[in-house]
Amino acid sequence: xxxxxxxxxxxxxLLVLALGATACGGGGDxxxxxxxxxxxxxxxxFSLYVTDPENPLIPSNTTESEGAQxxxxxxxxxxxxxxxxxxxxxxxxxxxxESDDSKTWTVKLRDWKFHDGTDVTADSFVNAWNFxxxxxxxxxxxxxxxxxxxxxxxxxxEGQQVPAGTTLSGLKKVDDKTFTVTLTQPFRxxxxxxxxxxxxxxxxxxxxxxxQPGTADxxxxxxxxxxxxxxxxxxxxxxxxxxxxxxxLTRFEDYSGEAKGMADAVDIKVYTDVNTAYTDVQGGNLxxxxxxPPETIETAPxxxxxxxxxxxxxxxxxxxxxxxxxxxxxKKVRQAFSMAIDRKAITDSIFNGxxxxxxxxxxxxxQGHREDACEFCEYKPDEAKALLAETDFDTSKxxxxxxxxxxxxxxxVQAVGNQLRDNLGVQFKLQGGLQFAxxxxxxxxxxxxxxxxxxxxxxxxxxxxYLEPLYSTSxxxxxxxxxxxxxxxxxxxLVKQGNAAESDEEAIEIYQQAEDLLLEDLPVAPMxxxxxxxxxxxxxxxxxxxAFGHVRVSEVTVNQ
Amino acid sequence: MARYIARRLxxxxxxxxxxxxxxxxxxFALPGDPIRALAGERALPAAVQAQLNEEYxxxxxLLVQYGKYVAGLAQGDLGEDFRGRPVSDILEQTxxxxxxxxxxALAFEAVFGLIAGxxxxxxxxxxxxxxxxxxxxxxxSIPVFVxxxxxxxxxxLKLGIFPIAGVAxxxxxxxLPGFVLAALSxxxxxxxxxxxxxxxxxxxxxxxxxxxxxxxxxxxxxxxLRNSLIPVVTFLGADLGALLSGxxxxxxxxxxxxxxxxxxxxxxxxxxxxxVGIVTLFVFVYILFNLLVDVLYAALDPRIRYE
Numbered sequence: 113x114x115x116x117x118x119x120x121x122x123x124x125x126l127l128v129l130a131l132g133a134t135a136c137g138g139g140g141d142x143x144x145x146x147x148x149x150x151x152x153x154x155x156x157x158f159s160l161y162v163t164d165p166e167n168p169l170i171p172s173n174t175t176e177s178e179g180a181q182x183x184x185x186x187x188x189x190x191x192x193x194x195x196x197x198x199x200x201x202x203x204x205x206x207x208x209x210e211s212d213d214s215k216t217w218t219v220k221l222r223d224w225k226f227h228d229g230t231d232v233t234a235d236s237f238v239n240a241w242n243f244x245x246x247x248x249x250x251x252x253x254x255x256x257x258x259x260x261x262x263x264x265x266x267x268x269x270e271g272q273q274v275p276a277g278t279t280l281s282g283l284k285k286v287d288d289k290t291f292t293v294t295l296t297q298p299f300r301x302x303x304x305x306x307x308x309x310x311x312x313x314x315x316x317x318x319x320x321x322x323x324q325p326g327t328a329d330x331x332x333x334x335x336x337x338x339x340x341x342x343x344x345x346x347x348x349x350x351x352x353x354x355x356x357x358x359x360x361l362t363r364f365e366d367y368s369g370e371a372k373g374m375a376d377a378v379d380i381k382v383y384t385d386v387n388t389a390y391t392d393v394q395g396g397n398l399x400x401x402x403x404x405p406p407e408t409i410e411t412a413p414x415x416x417x418x419x420x421x422x423x424x425x426x427x428x429x430x431x432x433x434x435x436x437x438x439x440x441x442x443k444k445v446r447q448a449f450s451m452a453i454d455r456k457a458i459t460d461s462i463f464n465g466x467x468x469x470x471x472x473x474x475x476x477x478x479q480g481h482r483e484d485a486c487e488f489c490e491y492k493p494d495e496a497k498a499l500l501a502e503t504d505f506d507t508s509k510x511x512x513x514x515x516x517x518x519x520x521x522x523x524x525v526q527a528v529g530n531q532l533r534d535n536l537g538v539q540f541k542l543q544g545g546l547q548f549a550x551x552x553x554x555x556x557x558x559x560x561x562x563x564x565x566x567x568x569x570x571x572x573x574x575x576x577x578y579l580e581p582l583y584s585t586s587x588x589x590x591x592x593x594x595x596x597x598x599x600x601x602x603x604x605x606l607v608k609q610g611n612a613a614e615s616d617e618e619a620i621e622i623y624q625q626a627e628d629l630l631l632e633d634l635p636v637a638p639m640x641x642x643x644x645x646x647x648x649x650x651x652x653x654x655x656x657x658x659a660f661g662h663v664r665v666s667e668v669t670v671n672q
Numbered sequence: 673m674a675r676y677i678a679r680r681l682x683x684x685x686x687x688x689x690x691x692x693x694x695x696x697x698x699x700f701a702l703p704g705d706p707i708r709a710l711a712g713e714r715a716l717p718a719a720v721q722a723q724l725n726e727e728y729x730x731x732x733x734l735l736v737q738y739g740k741y742v743a744g745l746a747q748g749d750l751g752e753d754f755r756g757r758p759v760s761d762i763l764e765q766t767x768x769x770x771x772x773x774x775x776x777a778l779a780f781e782a783v784f785g786l787i788a789g790x791x792x793x794x795x796x797x798x799x800x801x802x803x804x805x806x807x808x809x810x811x812x813s814i815p816v817f818v819x820x821x822x823x824x825x826x827x828x829l830k831l832g833i834f835p836i837a838g839v840a841x842x843x844x845x846x847x848l849p850g851f852v853l854a855a856l857s858x859x860x861x862x863x864x865x866x867x868x869x870x871x872x873x874x875x876x877x878x879x880x881x882x883x884x885x886x887x888x889x890x891x892x893x894x895x896x897l898r899n900s901l902i903p904v905v906t907f908l909g910a911d912l913g914a915l916l917s918g919x920x921x922x923x924x925x926x927x928x929x930x931x932x933x934x935x936x937x938x939x940x941x942x943x944x945x946x947x948v949g950i951v952t953l954f955v956f957v958y959i960l961f962n963l964l965v966d967v968l969y970a971a972l973d974p975r976i977r978y979e
Contacts, residue, residue: 164937165755166710166754166755166941167754167755167756168755168756168757175711175714247717247719247720247722247723248723249723250720250723250724250727251720252710252711252716252720254716254717254720255714255716255717258717267717267718267719267720268719268722268723269719270718270722273723273726275719335756338755338756354765355757355762355765355929356765356766356929356933356934357840357929381838381840382927382929383837383838383927384923384924384927384933384937385924385925385927387821387925388824388836388837388924388925388926388927389837389927391824391825391828391829391836391837392836392837392838392927394829395828395829395832395836397835397836397837397838546703546704547703547704547709548704548709549702549703549704549705549706549708549709549942550703550704550705551704552704552705552708552709552715553704553705553708556708556715571714581714589715590715590718591715591718592714592715593714593715
């Protein structure tokens, strides 16, 4: 009954899945892009729906979509991502982010102000990052700093609470407007990661009246900050964020960036039920719903016309193979399974076009995506059967299909099972009884006995983010999300080469080679790429969403 | 009377401890790792996960966790949820909302339920009586979420009489959800009142009263209704307890930031301290209202006395 939009960013796929449930017929045609909308005037106010953020509004602790949406207009990072293409644009706080060897990066800052009038300096970043990386502060986005030298010293030893160090040795302030970052390994696309929320600067006020991290007054200041963040973005908060209700933002008139906010004020309203939010947009009491209820997908395009929009999201859903299980150790078995699944049929009939079939692992929202990189993802039932016959796979034993409960995956996993049965002659058994809290530890413990559903959403728009954290040897649980337990030195080496490439173009080329290798070994069968749908009232225009699924608040114009 | 109340309140203490321990144990018994689920598909670094487990005492055995909880409670610390928000803050924000919603619902129930019940009772087998019978049967058989969505769609969206959702608009925002919440109980109240009234009207004292030449108004109002109210008050008291324990579905449909929503979310996130804090409050509310109902009996029926 209750559809919960709020989930972790990384599991947004399962939510969108939870939302996609009706059958048949095509979705709406892609409406024209944001550029087609009329240029509006500045002024006016509008409202935007979120569900309650899960964490205090501290950038490095906001890894789920709702908190990130609230923070989006409040902060400007070192660089920003283009709304449509996700390409990195140097329109943020950093004037330049440069390196000769891809290992030591020099960041030069522009003159920039926080909402409290203080300057954004090198310290604002250095202190924020040291805070985020320190395990004692238990920040959800801590892993973003793991590739900076000295990260290990900020992780408490087992049984200890306080780590050995408090500052990352790879992070150095040169002067007020310059700092350097030294990585443990070269990473050509490092700047691409820096537009992410976790890297946002923090003002001195975050560290108490003295502005010094690690002093006694920090905790109280941080609690206050978590409710009423002081950012450096185009909008500022007027009062504390009230859980269950929301917060009001006003335009920050002294904003240092080029793209100032259009509307005078924004009401961020909390809803728990997407149906209610949708009804409120219909009734004109709410201006933007960044999500719509699943059953409205057929009617929304007609009802809202130009005011219904959709785009690709960064979400990627896959069926992982337990490569640790003897039955799935042979890559031919995995290839056969993948070829026996008709992805298009599932996205058309079950998801009603709210998902696209995936024929690669690198998402369409990042550079380097290729539409049909995966040879073994094409639907070829006969070849699949022949290929399976070459292996010693015992088709008389049923195959377990795993997915987490209560998130709307039953229908499509069932469809996959039916296709496997029809095309390969294997019976299947659905294993969908575990909630997420039980399902994830099971994935980490090699507990799956057959193909399992999992998803991924990007942290930053680089192909690397769809490869290294999911399939590299260093990402094996508990250190990462390589839950298929795939380990191939050749793949690791290619990713490493890509990271160390001379240019972004070269990096992408090598990442694609790594992807090719992966799609041959097929530790996971790519299934779907997600899409976002959103609607808005007649009062607003220029309602654009980026690949992270966040409405670009400062671009929205109010019709007056 | 005062001693009776004091005794009942003292008895509540062990009940509250027992209840909170049971709830704590149930949340503890939920399978899975809440911190791992909080992180999503990308696991937290081991040291961060360990730090969070430590902060929320998740590594301790059940009794130790409960002991730490009670120790905190003794100092007025209700604990905090996984985002570091104190449970006392959650209560402070949600309780007033739920109280308002409950009172609106109770007012609907009591006023409309009683009027409908009395009118049906004194005009037995009339058209109005049948109408009450049919409508209450209908309302009782409709699930609350259907009623909620229909009311929201017709009265909120199409006719625009009431706000669609939320309480930002003030009191008017509580009317529609309050009515939806009251609908089911309203039907019960009407039927209870009618049945009790019909039964009491057959009594000898009513005939005597009529024979004395009292007006029908005072026969019903002064003599019969008061006697008929005992089961209704019992029901209303228990129902107010239920209303205050939050209405997960109604609060969801009308986007009302009350207790029901808070406890639903806490159960989903396996936030033991939040669930225990709120549910223990529910238990306390139930105990209190049961006591209130018992005290009201004495006021309604002088034959009932408490020593």
